[in-house]
Amino acid sequence: MYVAAKGGERAIRNAHALLAKRRRGNRALPALTLDQIAQQLSLAVDRVMAEGSLYDVELASLSVKQARGDLIEAIFLIRAFRTTLPRFGASQPVDTAAMLVRRRVSATYKDLPGGQLLGPTFDYTHRLLDTSLVGDIGAPTAEIGGAEPADMPRVTDLLGEEGLIESAPADDGAEPFDITRAPVTFPVDRPTRLQTLARGDEGYLLALGYSTQRGYARSHPFVGEIRVGDVEVKLFVEELGFEVSLGTVQVTECQMVNQFKGSAEVPPQFTRGYGLVFGQSERKAMAMALVERALRWKELGEEPGAPAQDEEFVLSHCDNVQATGFVEHLKLPHYVDFQAELDLVRRMRAEHEAELKEAAE
């Protein structure tokens, strides 16, 4: 006999209690603090803030802890909280040229105004497990810092002065479409595309970006520049008549420089793919820039056909909170529909059998 699924209420309560217990783990060990998560798992926290579309280190750390380290679950928690927040307005565009830069690399120029600044990066590390991290190693001894703050004009601006790259889209000053407050309809404009990609799943964009490098919408990309650092967020307050600073957020910006043959009206020049993400996530920013560029095939008069170029496909499926929900909803009971299918299959099998018998006679 079946075990009673009545009393699902109690089962849910028990399951949640069990979850809380598993989350805490062995009580002989000290509980993680939010500060520890924010400081020592900062890239996880960054990802949660980026895909959760909410810049709050403390809440993101809490969500990582609550989600037992499941980052998509943590992103979901942040989104569900974010949606209840009132919207006060739209900030002024952040000026990444005025960024307090912590890392900046360009693959197109060996040296450039402001220089290359490696900063904290996994690049060039040997991926060997470091057993010295098993314990508390204390503060590293290496000399840190020392780079003089310098003006760091964006590489794309340098190229732009020569007219070698398409100009950045003009800012018409209008408030951009907000995908969290209005339903998206296709085809979308640039702000909608960028917002959707910025909160899109890192793994999904990585795979799509990768596909463009393997010949599916090849765009001959160069990393014009990646910069990571702090930018100021300002709000123009109508009542006051001037801008006020809301604080700083850390972002990663990637300007991808891509080949373009030119057309009847436009001389050959480079084109842009753009990526901007909360926190430090170069992988995400680069993947976003590749996909953004691939999606622009129509305005640049390129041939369509690759998955990464398909706007509806790419943008409709890049949200991991939506995706995980719908995939995992298959866990819910479907027996009413299954019963209907069961009935149909039985009927069709009976008909099939009858036909075979008829054919044999």
Add this chain to the structure above:
Amino acid sequence: MTTATLGGMPAITYNFAYLDEQTKRMIRRAILKAIAVPGYQVPFAAREMPMPYGWGTGGVQVTAAVLGPDDVLKVIDQGADDTTNAVAIRGFFEKTAGVATTTATTEATVIQTRHRIPETPLRDDQILVYQVPIPEPLRFLEPRETETRQMHALEEYGLMHVKLYEDIARHGHIATTYAYPVEVAGRYVMDPSPIPKFDNPKMDDCPALQLFGAGREKRIYAIPPHTRVRSLDFEDHPFEVQRFAQPCALCAARGVYLDEVILDDRGGRMFVCSDTDYCESRQAAGHRGEMAPPDAALPQPVSPRGEDATRVSDDASSDLSASARGRPAGAGAGAGTGAGTGAGGTEAGHD
């Protein structure tokens, strides 16, 4: 909305029925538009909800937008009030709106449903809110939204008829058993959500307002009361609903949708009402199926939760499980899925 601090972090409080009033107003506008254009999918700015997409976020948002403090809410999943997701959604509104809840169809003013329409006919003072996974009836024929919107605008439904015709050519009958497309008020072809086609006729000329919410897909649509809803078919292949050879094994009801419950691994099975409230009410009224429990173990006539109103205590939920005695263990949930055979931990797999 921020009140006190908890451990250094501001405490978080939520509005009545979770959503802020501006969001509810936006949803109500979409609902009004949907009622004005029956069967038309109105885009709305669906919010992230604290339950996953695909688990009823659209229905929950519609319910949150229409729910008032005096409403009595019923939530069913697969026809049953006690499936884990129905329990979770009901609990959500008990917590965030403090409304009275019930399992009795007749007592409810708002009924949120997944995959079924109650067997008890609905009244004009009731709202039925459907959870919709894929609102676009043409989606599996044409994946592109830009295309399907145009097809609806031009009333170009030939593709759907071709699909149904191909079914007949291939199988001798239409092979769609649930989410069977309907035409609403002689104009829009609409997805009725994955209800079995058995339930389709109940949508036609229904006195209750029927609202459909698809959260992930950001669409709301509606069937106003007493609207003509026709299941698509052909003159020589008229629409037909499923028929069951036997009555409900518990309440002997005929002409209702039944769940198949596997009893053992030797082919033993029974068929019981999918609508648990309907089944329990009939048993309470003295109807007996061939596998009905003895009189002593009769279920309560009506839901104890409805009478209890406004708040649910632990007592109320133990009453709920007490009323389960009339059903075979597991008939409410897990039947047909093979799950739910373990202890409490296994059941939680549904959540």
